[in-house]
Each structure stands twice: as C-alpha cells, then as structure tokens.
Amino acid sequence: MKQVFDVIIVGGGPIGIACGLEAKKKKLRYLIIEKGPIVNSLFNYPVNMQFFSSSEKLEIDEIPFISKEAKPKRNEALEYYRRIVTSNKLNIQLFEKVNSVVKEGELFKIESEKATYESKNVIISTGFYDLPNTLNVPGEELRKVSHYYKDPHFYASQKLAVIGASNSAVDAALECWRKGADVTMIIRGPEVGQRVKYWVRPDIINRIEEGSIKAYFNTTVSEIRQKEIVLNTPNGEERIENDFVLALTGYMPNFEFLKSMGIHLSDDEKKLPDYDPETMETNVPGLYLAGVICGGMETHKWFIENSRVHAKVIMDHMVRERAVPAE
Structure with missing residues (x-):
C-alpha cells in the first residue's frame, strides 16, 4: 500500500x-x-x-x-x-x-x-x-550577462557593469572593484538603495564619490552589445565599453x-x-x-x-x- x-x-x-x-x-x-x-x-x-x-x-x-x-x-x-x-x-x-x-x-x-x-x-x-527580474532589453540573452553573482575573481581586469542598487548589487560592485575590475554601476533611482546594509552603504558612496567606482544615477539600460552597453541617462543616450554585465535587479x-x-x-x-x-x-x-x-x-x-x-x-x-x- x-x-x-x-x-x-x-x-x-x-x-x-x-x-x-x-x-x-x-x-x-x-x-x-x-x-x-x-x-x-x-x-x-x-x-x-x-x-x-x-x-x-x-x-x-x-x-x-x-x-x-x-x-x-x-x-x-x-x-x-x-x-x-x-x-x-x-x-x-x-x-x-x-x-x-x-x-x-x-x-x-x-x-x-x-x-x-x-x-x-x-x-x-x-x-x-x-x-530574476529581467531587464527585457535587446542583448540580455548574451553570455556576458548574468542575473546571479558568485565570485569576484571571475571579473578581475574586466569592464563590469553592475545594474541595481540593492545589497547584492553593492556587494558585487565593491568586491569586484577590490579584485581589480573596472566597475560601473547603473542605478535607476537617484541614490544607492536605502536598505543597503548600514556598514556597507557608506563604503559604496565613498567609492563612487572618489571616482573608484563609476555610477550613473536615474539611468536605465536600453541595449546590451558584445563590447558595449547603451544607456538612457538624464543627459540622453550614452554608450560605454563593457565586457560583462551583472543585472542584479532582484x-x-x-x-x-x-x-x-x-x-x-x-x-x-x-x-x-x-x-x-x-x-x-x-x-x-x-x-x-x-x-x-x-x-x-x-x-x-x-x-x-x-x-x-x-x-x-x-x-x-x-x-x-x-x-x-x-x-
């Protein structure tokens, strides 16, 4: 039975x-x-x-x-x-x-x-x-794009775009930068997320302010290409060189x-x-x-x-x- x-x-x-x-x-x-x-x-x-x-x-x-x-x-x-x-x-x-x-x-x-x-x-x-919450933009299916982050060593010496401003995005940006990645954050809102861990948020803000990590605020991605990504910024369209994308958007x-x-x-x-x-x-x-x-x-x-x-x-x-x- x-x-x-x-x-x-x-x-x-x-x-x-x-x-x-x-x-x-x-x-x-x-x-x-x-x-x-x-x-x-x-x-x-x-x-x-x-x-x-x-x-x-x-x-x-x-x-x-x-x-x-x-x-x-x-x-x-x-x-x-x-x-x-x-x-x-x-x-x-x-x-x-x-x-x-x-x-x-x-x-x-x-x-x-x-x-x-x-x-x-x-x-x-x-x-x-x-x-994952997808971006729904052309190029998101490329192998260079990931919605999950594991290990910063993978991105050493690479031009990395981190999309998002939550804990996962901030942790990834800081860790990869410290391992030698050229990191750019793409943030939809006007600032780093308020719910970011209180001992980490000042770190990422300071890294952005000193220019170690570049950040685009009030910005979204309109297209991902093999060697660049296309951004919608407050000042219009902008293209930046890129090797990998971490779309950590929840x-x-x-x-x-x-x-x-x-x-x-x-x-x-x-x-x-x-x-x-x-x-x-x-x-x-x-x-x-x-x-x-x-x-x-x-x-x-x-x-x-x-x-x-x-x-x-x-x-x-x-x-x-x-x-x-x-x-």
Missing part, C-alpha cells in the same frame, strides 16, 4: 527545515522535497556574502548558531543548516524538483521529477531566488507554480498570495505557505528571522484541524 504523508514540505531552505523539525516533533509522517542541495538558495549566494541579520536571528528551533562574527557569512550558514538536517536525521529528498501539486479529493498529489507522492497537507516554502517567486495549485493572487503589482496570517493556510484547504513566498513581489518584507515562526504556527493548526499524528 502506498504511503500517504501527513505533510509534504516543498523547499528545503531554512524555513522548510524548520517545518520539518516541527513535523518530527508532532510525530507526523512528513517529507521535505528540495530541488537542489540543502538550503539551495543560500548555496547559490555569493561566496563571500555576509548576512544582514545576526546569527541568533538566523537560528531555528532554538538551536544555537555560533559564528566568528556577529553577522555570519554564507559558509557558516551552510554548515549550520546542514548539521541541523543531518543530526536530526530529517526526512529530506534532495535534487528533486516538484513539478505539480494537485488536490484530488482529500489528498494532494505531488508530482516530482523522480516520483509521485500523496499527502494530506502541503507546505510551500520555495522562497523567491529562482526567477528576484520573484514562481507565481505560475502558486496559481497552478489554485492559490489566489492579488490583482495588483504586489501579487500577494491569499492566506490566513493566523494559520498560514491558503484559500486551498490543507495547502500552506511559509517563509518569504508569503510576500509576493514584496520580497524585502520577509526574512528568516521573522518567518521562522511560520513552522510552529502551521504545525499547530495542522494537528489541531487537519492532520492525524502518525502512530
């Missing part, structure tokens, strides 16, 4: 792991399905990235997170969450992408690349790092995936999913959201530190209203 899970958790990031820990405590039949390695999105962060949050705010299930500095770096976070998964022997399937979640009667049918599962409840905790949740499950989204540009903030249950009974996926396009409103509570909220409601604990 095929096993029916009490809950399947789609997404093995920090919040998905937190949900797995809570499910284990409740003695539920659970499974976490992750399309990549453990905490896939964190793994794909820049190698030198430092979190805005302090280590205690990244903790889940009150498991201490000890880091060398108050604000941990990517490699420390990877080790922390990996140890939680392995030491707690969480039931997790890695490198297995979920293609569809369909409710059939009282059960959900979950189709992945490797298997078909059935579950009484489903939690979607997939984050927002998989789909990311969005997979809204089509949410809609395919029957989750309603708001009609405005925020695309907020329909869920009860008291229980995290969506308009589809038994289907829950956890983590930054709850914010729609407002990806800056949810973080690990303020969404880690979702796990307990969901499991408490699930056991009380929907699931039968495993014997």
Whole structure:
C-alpha cells in the first residue's frame, strides 16, 4: 500500500527545515522535497556574502548558531543548516524538483521529477531566488550577462557593469572593484538603495564619490552589445565599453507554480498570495505557505528571522484541524 504523508514540505531552505523539525516533533509522517542541495538558495549566494541579520536571528528551533562574527557569512550558514538536517536525521529528498501539486479529493498529489507522492497537507516554502527580474532589453540573452553573482575573481581586469542598487548589487560592485575590475554601476533611482546594509552603504558612496567606482544615477539600460552597453541617462543616450554585465535587479517567486495549485493572487503589482496570517493556510484547504513566498513581489518584507515562526504556527493548526499524528 502506498504511503500517504501527513505533510509534504516543498523547499528545503531554512524555513522548510524548520517545518520539518516541527513535523518530527508532532510525530507526523512528513517529507521535505528540495530541488537542489540543502538550503539551495543560500548555496547559490555569493561566496563571500555576509548576512544582514545576526546569527541568533538566523537560528531555528532554538538551536544555537555560533559564528566568528556577529553577522555570519554564507559558509557558516551552510554548515549550520546542514548539521541541523543531518543530526536530526530529517526526512529530506534532495535534487528533486516538484513539478505539480494537485488536490484530488482529500489528498494532494505531488508530482516530482523522480516520483509521485500523496499527502494530506502541503507546505510551500520555495522562497523567491529562482526567477530574476529581467531587464527585457535587446542583448540580455548574451553570455556576458548574468542575473546571479558568485565570485569576484571571475571579473578581475574586466569592464563590469553592475545594474541595481540593492545589497547584492553593492556587494558585487565593491568586491569586484577590490579584485581589480573596472566597475560601473547603473542605478535607476537617484541614490544607492536605502536598505543597503548600514556598514556597507557608506563604503559604496565613498567609492563612487572618489571616482573608484563609476555610477550613473536615474539611468536605465536600453541595449546590451558584445563590447558595449547603451544607456538612457538624464543627459540622453550614452554608450560605454563593457565586457560583462551583472543585472542584479532582484528576484520573484514562481507565481505560475502558486496559481497552478489554485492559490489566489492579488490583482495588483504586489501579487500577494491569499492566506490566513493566523494559520498560514491558503484559500486551498490543507495547502500552506511559509517563509518569504508569503510576500509576493514584496520580497524585502520577509526574512528568516521573522518567518521562522511560520513552522510552529502551521504545525499547530495542522494537528489541531487537519492532520492525524502518525502512530
């Protein structure tokens, strides 16, 4: 007889792991399905990235997170969450992408690349790092263009354009400049983003003011070519020499995936999913959201530190209203 899970958790990031820990405590039949390695999105962060949050705010299930500095770096976070998964022997399937979640009667049918599962409840905790906000300009498909930044060494001695003014764009600009890249920032607004990490923002402003890093404000890109990019500046069109482009303009949740499950989204540009903030249950009974996926396009409103509570909220409601604990 095929096993029916009490809950399947789609997404093995920090919040998905937190949900797995809570499910284990409740003695539920659970499974976490992750399309990549453990905490896939964190793994794909820049190698030198430092979190805005302090280590205690990244903790889940009150498991201490000890880091060398108050604000941990990517490699420390990877080790922390990996140890939680392995030491707690969480039931997790890695490198297995979920293609569809369909409710059939009282059960959900979950189709992945490797298997078909059935579950009484489903939690979607997939984050927002998989789909970049594209520029929609000619040349964006060129190999020289990337929406993800990994390692500054790659851009040493190259003419690099960094598009954006958020934390990721500022970190990339500074790191690449320090490794010898000729960096130009293309910023749509009049200044560097106000939400940039407070200890980094003065650094990038000073580098721009002294001319070490060039910056175009109130400017957009109209075309990307093999050896140059074309800009729309306040003074008209301008072309600058260019070898590589980092278009770090943010990311969005997979809204089509949410809609395919029957989750309603708001009609405005925020695309907020329909869920009860008291229980995290969506308009589809038994289907829950956890983590930054709850914010729609407002990806800056949810973080690990303020969404880690979702796990307990969901499991408490699930056991009380929907699931039968495993014997």
